[in-house]
Amino acid sequence: MEVKFVRVGSTLIVRMAGELDHHAAEILRTKIDAKLKREGVRDLLFDFQKVQFMDSSGLGMVLGRYKLVSAQGGKVLACGLNPRVKRIFEMAGLQKRIIICRSEEEALREHRGEKDG
Amino acid sequence: MDNYMKLELPSKSQNEAFARIVVAAFAAQADPTLDEISDVKTAVSEAVTNAVIHGYENKSGTIVVSATLQGRKLEVTVIDYGVGIEDLEQARMPLYTSKPELERSGMGFTIMENFMDECDVISEPGKGTTVRMVKIFGKKEPAEA
Ligand SMILES: Nc1ncnc2c1ncn2[C@@H]1O[C@H](COP(=O)(O)OP(=O)(O)O)[C@@H](O)[C@H]1O
Ligand SMILES: [Mg+2]
Numbered sequence: 001m002e003v004k005f006v007r008v009g010s011t012l013i014v015r016m017a018g019e020l021d022h023h024a025a026e027i028l029r030t031k032i033d034a035k036l037k038r039e040g041v042r043d044l045l046f047d048f049q050k051v052q053f054m055d056s057s058g059l060g061m062v063l064g065r066y067k068l069v070s071a072q073g074g075k076v077l078a079c080g081l082n083p084r085v086k087r088i089f090e091m092a093g094l095q096k097r098i099i100i101c102r103s104e105e106e107a108l109r110e111h112r113g114e115k116d117g
Numbered sequence: 118m119d120n121y122m123k124l125e126l127p128s129k130s131q132n133e134a135f136a137r138i139v140v141a142a143f144a145a146q147a148d149p150t151l152d153e154i155s156d157v158k159t160a161v162s163e164a165v166t167n168a169v170i171h172g173y174e175n176k177s178g179t180i181v182v183s184a185t186l187q188g189r190k191l192e193v194t195v196i197d198y199g200v201g202i203e204d205l206e207q208a209r210m211p212l213y214t215s216k217p218e219l220e221r222s223g224m225g226f227t228i229m230e231n232f233m234d235e236c237d238v239i240s241e242p243g244k245g246t247t248v249r250m251v252k253i254f255g256k257k258e259p260a261e262a
Contacts, residue, residue, distance in 0.1 A: 022166040023130035029220065053155070055162045056224040064220035084155055091231065092212070092224050 003028055005035050008108060011077075012041040017050035022057035029061050033068070042074040045107050046098075049080030058085075059092050066097050075099060077107045120146065123183040128173040128197070130166075136182050137161040140193055147189045149254040156232035157191065157252055163225040164195035164248045170219065172199030172246055189254040196247045202240040209238070 001018035014032060018024065036044070044065055048054075066076045079101040081089060089095060101107035122143045126132045137158045144157055161182070168180045181196040202208045208215075209230070214223035229236045235251035 019134060021133050021162055022170065023133055025220075026130065053158065053162075055159050055166065056222045056228055057166060059222035059224055060220040063222060084152075084159075088159075088224075088228065091227060092222055 001028065003031060005031075007039055007041060010042040010074075011045050011108065011111065012036065012039055012043070013045045013047055013104060015047045015050070019053040020051050020058035020061070021053070021055050025057040025061035029064060032065060036065075036068065042069075042072065043111065044069050044074065044076045045104065045111075046076070046078040047080050047104055048078060048082070048085055049103075051080075051085060052082070054085045054088060056088070056092075059088065059094065062094065062098065063092075070097075075111065077101055077111060079103055079107045119185075119187050121183065121185040123181065125179060125181050128169045128176075128178045128180050128199075130169055132180070133162055133165050133169065136165045136180070136195075140182065140184050143184050144186070144191050144252075144254075147186050147191060147254050149189075149191075149252075153252065153254050157193070160229045160232045160236075160250055160252075161193060161195065163229050164193075164250070167225055167248075168195060168197035168199065168246070170216065170221070172197030172201075174200065191252045191254065192249065193252075194247060194249045196245065198245040201242040201244050201246055202238070203242050205238055205240060 001016060001020060001024035004015040006013040069076050077099040101110055124139055140161045141154050141158045165180060178199055184193045207213055209226040211227040212223040214221040229250060233250040233252050237249045240246040
């Protein structure tokens with residue numbers, strides 16, 4: 001799995017590409033946590049657009065980041081979920097905690113709206 | 118068309134992708150849809166990951182993945198000789214995990230049950246765990262038909 005980080009304001013965008021399984025999730029969470037510490041961002045946006053495969057280990061990784069970020073008063077968003085990834089998210093009820101958006105643009109817009117309001 | 122395969126591999130997390138891809142490639146000869154193949158890949162990934170994390174608790178051990186095809190019926194078996202499961206009913210409950218500290222979601226068995234047509238678990242504490250899953254291809258009519 002490949003990952004790129006982009007910072008937009010107080011949001012860290014995590015652009016993933018490839019297959020998000022247990023092996024990838026372990027590597028990814030270390031990278032994200034290091035980045036969160038270093039950048040001091042508040043919110044986290046997972047971009048799944050290039051993720052073709054995810055299993056329950058991906059859910060665990062996202063939920064783990066949700067716990068960290070929400071404990072600091074931040075939000076976690078996810079965008080670009082293909083129908084399978086979305087189905088797995090919903091099976092675990094993640095949509096109750098993670099804000100699901102179509103695209104990065106929509107996520108950033110929605111999120112800014114919430115902050116202003 | 119009847120066929121079978123058997124794969125033996127050490128319990129390394131790198132092998133999770135390998136195992137699911139091998140089973141998917143084997144199943145491809147029964148002409149499954151892309152969705153059906155994804156169902157199989159996801160379920161195999163869950164079973165092999167459980168063998169690595171829970172069965173062997175991230176220590177070394179052997180995992181055996183085998184599959185048979187009878188017509189369009191795929192049967193996959195994932196075996197580990199690890200710690201086994203004390204309470205199977207509890208283990209299979211959605212969101213139950215014995216390892217929350219490892220950021221497990223507890224959704225593995227739920228995914229196997231939902232994505233496959235059958236999912237049976239045989240386990241003995243101290244001896245190991247066998248997960249047997251069945252997928253019958255072509256059960257749903259393709260959308261364009
Ligand atoms: N191969 C196995 N060996 C031992 N215990 C297992 C095995 N597979 C599953 N389990 C037990 O069943 C529980 C539920 O498994 P699962 O639904 O995949 O959730 P998770 O892997 O997220 O914990 C695990 O937490 C573990 O206690
Ligand atoms: Mg599991």
